[in-house]
Structure formats: C-alpha cells, structure tokens
Amino acid sequence: MPANDTTLDPASFSDQPTPIRYRLAPTDLAGHRCEVSVVIQNPHEDGQIVSLPAWIPGSYLLRDFARQIERIEARCGRRRVPLYKLDKHTWRAAPCKGALTITCTIYAWDLSVRASHLDESHGFFNGTSLFLRVHGQESAPCLLELVAPDARLTSGNAAWTVHTSLPSAAGEPGAARDHGFGLYRAPDYDALLDHPIEMGTPQVIRFTAHGAEHEMVFTGVIPGLDLQRIADDTRRICEAQIAFFEPETRKAPFLDSAPRYVFMTMVTGDAYGGLEHRASTALMASRADLPVVGRPEQSEGYRTFLGLVSHEYFHTWNVKRIKPAVFAPYRLDAESHTRLLWVFEGFTSYYDDLMLRRAGTIDRATYLELLGGNLSRVLAGPGRKLQSVAESSFDAWTKFYRQDENAGNAIVSYYTKGGLVALALDLAIRERSAGRRSLDDVMRLMWRRYGRDFDTVGLGLAEDAMPALVEEATGIGLDREIRSWAEGIQDPPFAELLASHGLRLTMSPAGDGHPWLGLRATDRDGGVGVATVTSGGPGHAAGLSAGDLLIAVDGLRVDRAATLDAMLARKRAGARLRIHAFRGDVLREFEVLAAPPPRTRARIEPEPKPKAQERRLLSGWLGRDETRK
Ligand code: ZN
Secondary structure, three states: OOOOOOEOOHHHHOOOOOOEEEEEEEEEOOOOEEEEEEEEOOOOOOOOEEEOOOOEOOEOOOOOHHHHEEEEEEEEOOEEEOEEEEEOOEEEEOOOOOOEEEEEEEEOEOOOOOOEEEOOOEEEEOHHHOOOEEOOOOOOOEEEEEOOOOHHHOHHHOOOEEEEOOOEOOOOOOEOOOOOOEEEEEOOHHHHHOOOEEEEOOEEEEEEEOOEEEEEEEEOOOOOEOHHHHHHHHHHHHHHHHHHHOOOOOOOOOOOOOOOEEEEEEEEOOOOEEEEOOOEEEEEEEHHHOOEOOOOOOOHHHHHHHHHHHHHHHOOOEOOOEOEHHHOOOOOOOOOOOOOHHHHHHHHHHHHHHHHHHOOOOOHHHHHHHHHHHHHHHHOOHHHHOOOHHHHHHOOOOOHHHOOOOHHHHOOOOOHHHHHHHHHHHHHHHHHOOOOOOHHHHHHHHHHHHHHOHHHHOOOEOOOOHHHHHHHHHOOOOHHHHHHHHHOOOOOOHHHHHHOOOEEEEEEOOOOOOOEOOEEEEEEOOEEEEEEEOOOOHHHHHOOOOOOEEEEEOOEEOOOHHHHHHHHHOOOOOOEEEEEEEEOOEEEEEEEEOEOOOOOEEEEEEOOOOOHHHHHHHHHHHOOOOOOO
16 A cells, blocks of 8 residues: 555665665755766776766757766765766766765756756756766666755745655665655666656645556646646546556556656746656646636646646656667667657557546547647648658657757658547547457557566567557558558548548638738737748748748738738738838848638537447547537
C-alpha cells in the first residue's frame, strides 16, 4: 500500500557495483546558480571521462546543456587535479587513485520543461542539464543528495519541499523522507536523468488511480485554483489509460520503478508545453486555463490543459517504454534519427483527446469539434504536400524544432498529421473488421511486445515495423495505406472513412469568409507585419514576403491587422489591391489579387439517418451520444 514516503526495496541494489554519488545544492537563488557534484569511487585508471548530454529525450533539438556550466573542477581526494576539455561537453580528468570528485556551478534560468529553473520561489531541475555521465559506469546505481537552500534566501523564508518520482535511498544514512531533502536513488544513469525534480512551496494534491499513487504539483501564483476538480478529472484520465493498456491487471507501468507518478506544472501568464518522463511529466500551463473554485463550466483552456495531461500520461507507455529501436538506449551526445515520431507523437496526439472522451471528461460533440479543428489545421498547410510525416520525424532536429517563417509551406507536423494518420488507420481497421478490431489492438500489442517487458528484453521498434504490427494485431493489411499516408504525402480519404462511421465531413471557407491574401498578419511598428506568406497564395504571387511591413492598402493607412481585416471585409474576391509596404527601409508597391478563402475549415457531424452498421461503428469508437435521448 503506497504511502507518501514509499521507498523501494534496498536489497534489490545490493549486488550492484559501487554507486556514483551526485549532489545538487541550490546555492545562489538570486543568481540562478546551483552547485552540482559527482563522486566517482573507481575512476578509470587512464583518467576518467565525463560528459553532459546535448539533448533531452522527448525534445528533439541539440541544446548543448554544457554551455550553462560556469565553472568545473576536479579533485582527487582533497587534491585538485587537471580536467582536460575534449569537446563542447566532454572532459577527461587526470588519473586519480581513489575517489574523484567533479564539481560544477551551473546557471539555471530556463523557464521551460527542458532544462532547469531556479530562483527564490522554486527550483525545477532536469538531470540532463545537471548530472555528468561517468563514461564506462553508466549502468552503476546512482545516489543523489538533494540539499535544501538556505531558508533565509527563499521567498518568505519558507522551507521547501521536494517533489519527484525518484525513490528515496531507503536504508542509506540520510535517506530522504516524505518529500524532504536528503538522499534519493536511481538504478542507473539513464534513470537518474529521467526523474525531474521540483522543489519549493507548490500547491499539491494526491490521488490514487487503479491503486497507483499520483501527485499533482502546481508552481506559480495561482489564486483560487480548483485542485480537487483537476485531481478528479485527471484520475479519470489516468484510470482510462491504465485500463486501456492493461485491461486485465490494471497495473500502472511505473509501479516497479517509482513510488508515485508526479505531474509537475509550472504556471505563468502565458505558457503551454509538456515533456514526458518514465514516472512523471513536466508541464507549463497558463493561469487562465486552470479552473477556479466555484466555477464549474469547462473552458476551452481547461480542456486544452486536460488534453496536455492526457498526452503526457499516454507517453508513459508510448515512447517512454514502447520506443523506437534507436532510442534503446538513448544516445544523448548527438542527434538520434528515427522516421517513427509519427507513431510516438502522432498516435499519442490521437489518443490524448480520445482518452478525454473515454474518461468521460468531454462529450461526443466536443470530441468531434476537436477533431475537426485538427483536420482544419493540417489541411491549411501546403507543407504536407512536400514532406511526409515519416520525413518530418527524421528531420525533427533541423526542421520541426527549428521552424522559421517558411515552416508551414515546407514541413508537416508529425504531431497533428501523425494524429490524423492514426485516426485514418483506426477507422479503416474498424470498418474492415466490422468493428471487431481497432488501433487499440495495435497499441496493446506494441505494449506487450516492446513496452511491458522492455526492461528485461530491451528491444525497440524497428523503423519498418508498423505494417506487420498492424496486420498481426488486427488481421487487416494496411501496408499500402501506411506507405501512402505516413511514408508518402497522400491525404487519407477522411470523408469516406468518417462516412463509414455515420459522420459527415463538410469543408467550408477558412477564416471569416473575407477575401484571402495568403498572409499571416501581425501588429508591428504601427503597421501590419507579414509573419508568413502561404506558398501559391495571392501574397506570394504579388511578391510580398515575410518581414514586410504593410502601411497602406488602396491609399488608406493600415495601422493594425484588424484594420486590414476590416478593409478586406469590404472587398470581393477578384478585387485588385494596391499595397504599400516597407521591406527594410525601402518603400515598395505591390498589386495583390484578392482570392476567395480556401475551403480548409473542417466540420464533422453525425449523419441524421445513419445505417445500422454505421451507427454501431460510431458508438464502438466514440461511445453513445449523451446529448440525444
Ligand atoms: Zn508528446
């Protein structure tokens, strides 16, 4: 029965090699610096090599965390020894007989889920930006001492608590107790990196889902936060997902490796994001998206937050345990390419909203509205005709994570379109098996084969595994469809697939129906800044470019994007507009032929009179429509 200070059986570590001992001390809260040390009892006799990761799993961009190391030094016993820097993030210490200690001062001022953030109010830490890898001893167990900051330096002189899924080092002197500072333990370096740590004075609520303890931690100024409501909704989502993957045992996947699952959320005025870990997730949310005590309505923002919670929790199975072969194990010193992020991010994006529906936190009509929104977003992007989701996955490092003004024209999102490929596969399987099989069977087969037994088997998904997996799990061959929808650039036949489930897809003009220039406009410098230009649109044809500053249309000043909109509302498609714009400091004139807006707005609604088979397929997929009697 898990209690708050649950720890793991120390006996299971007894035959392991000597632990590597890390220490994290938030020393300079005002300057956002912490001191991190590592003690290596048995350094390599020719000089120990250590390095810091260049990227954090789940976020496919080289971030070179070592650039935040301000000071690094090595000691052999008490004697200072030289450290030779070998590349941007690797060092070799001079040979040392006995314990080698390497100490760094690290700057931690990145308000995101990807690195570390420290001030007087809290500390948030990812191991990838702090803990040096001891080359050759990656499989040694790790001990981590978390040191409390001087309480005179914290906001309100408050004593901080610790929130992490890392288990306490039970049986060791100084083991942490009950959300306290002290000693924690990880079975190896890979695990040490995968349990982020929040410390401070957050708002906290706990619940159990199918017997597993969960903790939700909210950091930031959030008056009136309805913690109980969030916990109730999240519990339903967690239980739906646990039952989805383990319909018989209902066993949460992290139970053997962590005392609890932790949702740690940093809340600001305007933020959104999340990063998955094996028994926790780090989230960023906007204050306005979180529910307020006494206001029961479900805002769009709160639905978005629950979708994020659902997304990251689903990753506990899909990508943290079921993973591409190239991530087993992760190699964190350079890019690690896979063509399968459309499965790991796309399928997760498909199931995040679907799990809200299955948990009963949204109704069927709301689900269809969310799906329509995703479809509209994908269909509005010309990039999907140039890049497949498999290619987008492979090039995540240099394209999806490094988007510029041309991204929409040149690339496709393996999240959004990957989610729609999952939808199309699911509907195709349901239709062809008359509702007896679905993508759920594929997910569960992947879980059994690559996830549940991963720690003992250690196999990841081969790059070309999907077609055979789908066929094995469902008896339906979708090789050709996967080649064309995921490896290729074909749009799945959404209208037909939805129609087979008694749903009608209607396309209507995007935006407010006003004539279209194919530009994304922003307010800038007293004019209208062009943020992006859609390939093949009227702006492109007229020669307008991202970065141009529009100042007049047909001789009238445009000072804001809303003014331009109001002008377009008075025009018809086919009208010629004379636009004056600055490119840099040069005034230029353009003639733009306003076009009818593209019909990319998708709406998905139930057919009023579906056939019996269609009705059965729809309720098998999305449950009964509770708004109809
Ligand atoms: Zn994700």
